[in-house]
Amino acid sequence: MKGTRAIIEVLKSEGVTLAFAYPGGQVIPLFDELYGEKDIRIILPRHEQGGVHAAEGYARVTGRVGVVIATSGPGATNLVTGIADANMDSIPLVAITGQVPTHLIGNDAFQEVDVLGVTRSVAKHNYLVSRAEELPFMLKAAFYIARTGRPGPVVVDIPSNIQRADFAAHIPESVNIPSYQPKYDGNxxxxxxxxxxxxxxxxxxxxxxxxxxxxxxxxxxxxxxxxxxxxxxxxxxxxxxxxxxxxxxxxxxxxxxxxxxxxxxxxxxxxxxxxxxxxxxxxxxxxxxxxxxxxxxxxxxxxxxxxxxxxxxxxxxxxxxxxxxxxxxxxxxxxxxxxxxxxxxxxxSPLVVPAGNGRVSPQALIRSLYSLAAGKDPVLCTDVGQHQMWSALFWNHQKPRRWVSSGGFGTMGFGLPAAIGAQLGLPDNLVLCVTGDGGFQMNIQEMATVARLNLPIKIILMNNGYLGMVRQWQELFWDHHYSHTDISDNPDFTKVSEAFGVKAFVLDRPADTEKVLAAALNHPGPALVNAMIEREANVYPMVPAGEPLDNLILDAE
Amino acid sequence: MTHKNNRHIISVVVENKPGVLARIASLFSARGFNIESLNVGETENSELSRMTIVVSGDDRILEQVRKQLSKLIDTIKVTDITDSTSVESDLALVKIKVPSGRRSELVDIANLFQARLADVSEKHVIIEISGGEDKLESFLRLIAPYGISEMVRAGRIALRRGD
CATH class of the missing domain: 3.40.50.1220 (TPP-binding domain)
Structure with missing residues (x-):
């Protein structure tokens, strides 16, 4: 059996039906094996980081192991942020990376990087396959480690000559790792x-x-x-x-x-x-x-x-x-x-939706969005920043695995690709992506993936022309020094969205909030709402960093 | 819980595989733990290695060190053998400048400590000494006046006594 076939057989034995994969020189053999493969659907993102966050989104809503494939060198390093994100939030993930052929390892070969070294401190575990015979066990073990105990990401680095090797492969049904025995029952x-x-x-x-x-x-x-x-x-x-x-x-x-x-x-x-x-x-x-x-x-x-x-x-x-x-x-x-x-x-001290100042109130927007989405078992995906906290606070969370957000790592750029993975994992649910104008641009290229797959994701872009959470800290704790947080020279997101082939709506009057959101939600395909929110709205309550929890700032005074 | 800094000897049995030492070293640097010495070698089972790590920190740090080491997939067993009755040893090679006509004094000191003359040249001797911390420290104190020109220590190794 060829190495690449062994990879696919292990994936199938793990019940993998979907993987996010971006091609490159050292994974061409694997992509050739995937050519015409019927049982595993391959989703092509527009950036490896998009792929890994999508795999996370898929894992977060389904509870299954997310799979992402990238090439060596830059392909692998582009995964690092997503691997670290999954590690912080205990998300089961298997990342397969191509590596230069074994005889070139250590030679500073083209697109070579020490993937084991780079991912060691951000993954639950990682493997470099140095002999073809090890491949089935290591890949199988990667899935086992990823989904058991405290879940997390596992990286399997596979040199291209091992992908091409022909060997007597035995696909184990299960693996036992003596040094890794998670304990489930409490004393x-x-x-x-x-x-x-x-x-x-x-x-x-x-x-x-x-x-x-x-x-x-x-x-x-x-x-x-x-x-x-x-x-x-x-x-x-x-x-x-x-x-x-x-x-x-x-x-x-x-x-x-x-x-x-x-x-x-x-x-x-x-x-x-x-x-x-x-x-x-x-x-x-x-x-x-x-x-x-x-x-x-x-x-x-x-x-x-x-x-x-x-x-x-x-x-x-x-x-x-x-x-x-x-x-x-x-x-x-x-x-x-x-x-x-x-x-x-x-x-x-209830949670309050503050009175608006002429632009759309972000808190009211979330409340309104919930009232329209309730009953559709909605999945709320967010990016990182103020909009994330407003979503966390003002949304009515009903069920587990319907909230997809980058927690421990706080990764800007997470939201849009994670929503792609969530929608692929739950194709019949309403998937919402509430994002900000900063984070949206960190993986904006995935709009192409949304359009390509015609995923009916509704993107609510909270546009305040600021890197708002940092601006809030600058306002409250750094003497209003808005140092490099004004991004009001943003592109016209409505045009950008349309250029990607995603229907765009503009929301710039508070009174229209419900009407525009409803129109976007009723749109059959993907849609974006460019919501012009209050520029300097703050997230409250807030406990300043390092203060006791009862030292709350409840609102702007 | 006490917060005083203590030195602990942690014995770690790991899979004898490439990259395991790097995992442990990077764990210590990533978590800000201080390694005083680290020794690795094969055990009676060639598939396993034993690392003896001397680490200092308060109880909370030591507890994290033990847990984080245990969490590594390749780790089989972590034992803190500081307080238990264990046999400890360190090995040092010490190159000493020999003042003219005083070589025999050095030989006497070496004999007192059951140390071995590993090399003798015109102006230097290399003494090989092994044993516990106290023994090595007193030896080094005694020969310091002669002038230590180079020294290497292997790092502490330790095993628990009895069963």
Whole structure:
């Protein structure tokens, strides 16, 4: 069997039906094998970075392993941002890169780069296939490592002579890696201790992260919260684990969290972290984070435990297994005083849509977009920045795997290609891409992919002519020095969109918000809404970096 | 939890494969951990290598070091053998300038420490010494006045005693 055939057989054995792939010199053999291949649909992006973010979007909405293929050298380095992004957000991904032939490795050959060296610190694991016989095992192991334990990206670097080699290939049905044995069940005695602490607590809070989404344990989480009567706050990655409008939901916590979530965490006597990693954007000032609480941490990754916040009771394992085993041991408690305090905070500091100043209000736009999309099981993809936080805060998140956003790595340029992957993963859902004028231009070439595939994605471009989040920091903390954040000399996005073959709508009057959004949503193919939003709208609430969570800026004063 | 800086000896059994040392080295630099010494060699099983890493930091850092090392796919076992009863040894080659007529003094010192004269030339000797930290340190203190012109140390190796 040829190396390239072995690659495809492994992909098939892993149930791969779709891959994002960009050709180049050292993957021509693989592309030749893909020529006429019926079982694996190949999506050609216009940039390898577009391909890897699309693979992430696909993985985030389906829970399956995303696959991306690129050539050696620049092809591989163009994947690095997406690999790092997937690593930070624990997204299962297999990146296959071509490499120069083995006899040229180390010679500074044309389009050669040390892919193992470059990706080592941003991937869960990586392999260089140096003998053809290793290829099936390594590729199979890559899938296994990517989707098990704490999921993540795995890179497999395959020299072109190994792709072309003819050898007696054995495609293993499964792999066992003695040094890698993820643990899913939590220690029963520890779980019993969690239950005892929860049942005894007066003011508990669930703090839920992406681990609940990736382990598919949202149902158990909601059941546990309801049964024990515990309010739930989520991280950016945990949005969708509980509906935003669920009576127990406090929304998001952290730097741009709701006031009531941050105040609840600050005042709780028991914080139950599930699949979350106490990121600095969540904790604010460490010494003041949940200062009076006992902290329980349920996580599959031991390195996440007590990394920044000292945990009283860690339980290592899958959120799914642990919540499942915990559920029967939980008892209902009224906690009247606690909920009364929370209700008072909700009442005192609700999320507000500020009065507009003549241009379109971004917060009102998100609210309006939700009301039009509700009932269509919408997927909301975002880029990174202010529009991302407005989307996180003002959208009504209903289900897991319907929120696609670059969390830990904060990668501008993520949104549009991720939406492509999301739409390919969920072809019957309404896929929305809310983006900003900065990030949109970082992978704008993927408009060609949207048009080529005629994907019915609706792109809502929040256009304020600024790199808005940085501008907000400059306004609030850097004496209004808008240093190189004004990009109001942007191209005419309406024309740009039309040039790519994507129908464009302009939204420049607040009163038209619903009408224009509805028109775009009703358009049968891809569409872009160029929304001229308030130029200097800010994201509130905001906890300044390094401050305690109860030190909130609620609005512009 | 104490926050005082401690030196720890971490013994790591890893797959004996290319690139594993690079993974561990880059893990230490990426996470800002300080390696004081690192020694790698094959174990009784040629498919496995044992690394002995001397690292310093407070308890929180040490806990992260152990966990991060364990998380690497190629890592089989991580043991902190600082507090356990372990046998430790280091090896040093020390080149010493010999003041005229005083070679025998150096030979005496070497004998006291059960060290070996590895090379003798007209103006220099190279002494090979192995043993625990204290032994090497006192040896080096004693010969310092003669003038150490070059030295190389292999890094600490350690094994747990008994079963």
């Amino acid at each position: 029963p005695r520890q779980i019993e201790r969690i239950a005892n602490l929860i049942n005894a607590s007066e003011r508990p809070v669930f703090y839920v992260g992406g681990g609940v989404i990736s382990s598919e344990s949202s149902d158990y989480l909601r059941q546990a919260a309801s049964k024990a009567n515990i309010p739930v706050t989520t991280t950016l990655m945990g949005l969708g684990a509980i509906p935003t409008d669920h009576p127990l939901s406090l929304g998001m916590l952290g730097m741009h969290g709701t006031a009531y979530a941050n105040l609840a965490v600050t005042n709780c006597d028991l914080l139950v972290a599930v699949g979350a990693r106490f990121d600095d954007r969540i904790t604010g000032k460490l010494a003041a984070f949940a200062p009076v609480a006992k902290i329980i941490h349920i996580d599959i990754d031991p390195t996440s435990v007590s990394k920044s916040v000292r945990v009283d009771l860690p339980v290592i394992g899958s959120a799914f297994n642990i919540l499942r085993d915990l559920l029967p041991q939980l008892e209902h408690r009224e906690r009247k005083d606690w909920f009364a305090r929370i209700d008072a905070w909700r009442l005192a």
